[in-house]
Amino acid sequence: MTAPEGQDELEAQFTQWRHYVQRRPELRQSDAEELEDHLRGSVDELVAVGLRADEAFLVAVKRMGGLDELSREFAREHSERLWKQLVLTGEPDGPARDTGQRRVLIAMVICAAGAAVSVKVPELFGVSIEQGDAFYGLNLSLFTLPWLAAFLAWRRRAAPGLIGVLVALFALGAVAANVYRLADDSQSLVLTCIHLPIALWFVVGLAYVSDDVRSSRRQMDFIRFTGEWFVYLALITSGGGVLVAFVFGTFTAIGIVPEVFVQQWLLPCGGVAAVVVAAWLVEAKQSVVENMAPVLARLFTPLFTAVLLAFLVAFGWTSAGIDVEREALILFDLLLVVVLGLLLYSLSARDPLAPPGLFDKLQLALVVSALAIDVLVLLEIAGRISEYGTTPNKAAALGENVILLVNLAWSVWLVLGFIRRRTPFVALERWQTGYLPVYAAWAWVVALVFPPLFDYL
Structure with a gap:
């Protein structure tokens, strides 16, 4: 049975519209589904009176974005969310939105501080940053990425069951990093240092898409998030280099050499905290159309x-x-x-x-x-x-x-x-997002299976 004429094009338009809506973290998945149901109903009514499918879609979107009373009531009910900016242009954001932004900022600061504290915890057990190169190489991602995943899971209101999966995967990563006894010159040590962060980054991705795990569009959003995060992290790193230069220059000028402070506190604590801060910056600018x-x-x-x-x-x-x-x-x-x-x-x-x-x-x-x-x-x-x-x-x-x-x-x-x-273009997009688990699985295999498989060589 073939699809009605224009049905494929109409569904492609709905897919594009859904992508636009779901990129806004302030809008819950249930809210997006409610709005899509209303939009589909409007399109069906317009098609029934004689409009072509593509014309009906454009008219329905125009109504929803402008004078449609249901959309305006929805926006007033959820005034702290970004949808207000889409359908209630010209109205002030109000204190509710400011409160929401403040809560996100506080959550980011807590997670960034948690990462900074975590990287110093091994020193309580006699493992210093200067002496524990192999230990920190294996565990650095475990000091940062769980806090980043916690921030994203909190933002997405992740279900308790999925939070349990995230915790279990990070625990598995800790096993891969610390159970095997690898020599400092072993190939398995280098491979684990490379592949374990990759495997754990896909765990971060699971936290990112926790509001709609099966959505290929959300998976593509995570790919976009990864690139944006990397760009911001590079910018923060560049700014950090300038900061370190100023610290050295100003304190040295008065006879104080801050080398110990910079090497043991500023660089490690600031570096792991920057991982969370960069993610917060990406989340904060999601309303920008072009990334x-x-x-x-x-x-x-x-x-x-x-x-x-x-x-x-x-x-x-x-x-x-x-x-x-x-x-x-x-x-x-x-x-x-x-x-x-x-x-x-x-x-x-x-x-x-x-x-x-x-x-x-x-x-x-x-x-x-x-x-x-x-x-x-x-x-x-x-x-x-x-x-x-x-x-x-x-x-x-x-x-x-x-x-x-x-x-x-x-x-x-x-x-x-x-x-x-x-x-269709969507086939290429779905192929790429559907292939992501293959990369994650291989990274886990290299980190967990290769060391004993090659006798810890």
Whole structure:
């Protein structure tokens, strides 16, 4: 049975409208569903009197955003939320909204302070920051990310059952970081230091989408949040560097050398607190229509495309092999992850209803180039493993590149289908969000299974 004419386009419009509404954290999931039901009812009434589906949708949205009395009553009832700004333009926010913002600020300060205190707790047991490099390398994410997840879960009013899942996953991370006895020069130590924060970041993602775990759109919002968070954290880090320089300069000028204070207090406590503060900044600016990370993605996509194409041309011209030592493997994996990030953030900012254009073709060239490089790296890794045997580093790189290969290959197919107008844009978006658990699962496997599998090498 085929869908009625225009039904697919209408559902795509509803999807876009739902995305716009659900990006506002002040609006609960039940509120969004109530508004969508009302919007659908209005559209059905307009279609019944002879309007086309797309015309009915535009008229219904116009009514809801302007003169529709039900929307205005809804906004007055929930005056502290962002929906008031959408349908009651020109009216003051009032004290209720200020109180809500103050509560969020207090929650952020509590979580940031908790992270700062946590990073100093090991010193009570004789493990100092200067002497416990391996310990802090393994556990640093456990000092920060649980507090970030707590802040986000509080913001989303997470259910008690889901909070229990978050606690259990962080406890599992603590086991992975501290149960295995790894030598300071072991490959498993380095792999755990890299993959455990990745695994725990997906736990943070679970807290972020706790208001609607199954929504692919909320998962895409988490991807956008990750990029925004990284940008803000980089800005805070840059500002922190200036602060440290001023502390050293001013106190040294009066004969006081603050080296101990900076190294043992300011840097560690400020660094872990910044993780929570950066998330608060992202949450505070969600009403901004255009986000920073997607803008940067559109800026760097053509640049990275040119670099990857130049690398492939140089590789073919010189016929030189690819060095697959640990540093090179990390570099190539980071390159592929950056390419994937550029694709994801460009998708997150794109209008789902817009037709394919030049930028979509540029993205196709970027993903095809990355896929070709991934194949070359995989061939080199497989050749080294068959010749010299496997190591934890090579096994981890092999798995990661296979996972990226599957994602990139299917992404090429979907982007090509979209450009040829044979595949809807939403299929590409759902593929990317649906693939996120694969990355999380692999990170957990490397952190938990690899050390005993390779005899703690």
